[in-house]
Amino acid sequence: MNLSGITQALETINIRPDEIHDEQLSETFRILLQLIEELSGHVKKLKAENQKLRDEISLMKGEQPKPDIKPSGKKPNVDISSEEERKPKTLLKIRSRKQKKTR
Template sequence: MLFSIIEQQNEEIEFLKAENQKLRDEINLLKGEKAKPKIRGSKKNEDISSEKERRKRKLP
């Protein structure tokens, strides 16, 4: 039962955080400032351990 309450509160907190950020962005736009940029996650690059392996992968 307690776990259920915690989950509900966590969902509400996440919703309120998102809503708060939207409102902050809107306020900044009304002030003539820029909104917070949406930053995408970076793609993972393959780890190449040596120069020889890197060259080998580049060649067809």
């Protein structure tokens, strides 16, 4: 299971240590959740450092490092009109094309 899968699983569990009546069990859950957060952050840092070192090794071998691909800056299409709203616009365009001035 990857890091994002673990994060999603923890979010779906929805454990609230404050609502657990047994104080010792509540404190145990708090400690475990903090430990999971800390370790997942540490894993993320180590993965970034590992990739940096791999890129450095590739450069020393004369190869190219892994490219830094950034997400596209395109915004999603905001126009979510229905088919009925689009039809009159296209009909108007067709009508205006058919009407030509005669000389």
